[in-house]
Amino acid sequence: MMIEPDTLTVQQVAAKTGLSEHTLRYYERIGLLKSIERATNGHRRYAPNDIRLIEFLIKLRATGMPLEQMKEYAALIRSGDGNEADRLRLLLEHRERVQANIQALQDNLAVIEFKIEGYKGITACLNDDSVPAE
Amino acid sequence: MMIEPDTLTVQQVAAKTGLSEHTLRYYERIGLLKSIERATNGHRRYAPNDIRLIEFLIKLRATGMPLEQMKEYAALIRSGDGNEADRLRLLLEHRERVQANIQALQDNLAVIEFKIEGYKGITACLNDDSVPAE
């Protein structure tokens, strides 16, 4: 079978992106990715553009964006030029949330680290390491 | 009805901690919190110690620790003194994961911000703001 140049199978995309084949098909099914091109036998052929979008979507996902919002963003991309301001707004709002999220993580981590220091004190006293013999 | 000093009802704890009453009862049911004291009518009375534990557990939760691990930690607390080294190890491992998680968020966010800059360029060109008339 003739294969279009630069296109990848679902298996190859899975290997490349770290998503599972299941997840790649699932993303298409829910309308996050729309209508990946098919080979004559019906198999998916991911174009370079698809890969690039997927890789960026993974960043959005990894920063906590829910699939529903990712669908909005992907829909804007699909509908072509002229909505860059909308995409920008969406990403700016997301950035705000991620920054707030990171801040919250850091604040909570500080409390945990404070407790860690406490336990370090206790365990240092329990071991004799804190008062080494000669 | 006589109320023990310093104890709070489930409603008060919910208000104070931000957890829902449902969640507080759920946490007890799954063994994360064990056997909160009861008033004579069977109502929960949270003691100051309970509150302090809950507030710390919320920090663990907010930094992504799954309930199963929180149960381990809470069990160590319940079983009293002498296992501080175990608690410390658990918290140190968690800290590692949270730090890695924050790092990943920051890395992914950097990619998103790069894309944001791109869109800023495009939208600046589309508006005439970038080339103000006279």
Added chain:
DNA sequence: GCTTGACTTAGAGTCAACTCAAAGTTGTAA
């Protein structure tokens, strides 16, 4: 021609963490 392996689909199942519902009890207030 037959087997194998990579794919296809639609639908069902899983998981964590809640969240809600139903039915019952209790103490106070009108």
Added chain:
DNA sequence: TTACAACTTTGAGTTGACTCTAAGTCAAGC
């Protein structure tokens, strides 16, 4: 004394994001 609000328990339902299953297609190699 009757209504009400705040609780109780157990079990069921929900959500988001997968993850798996079953049944079928198709091209290549033996």
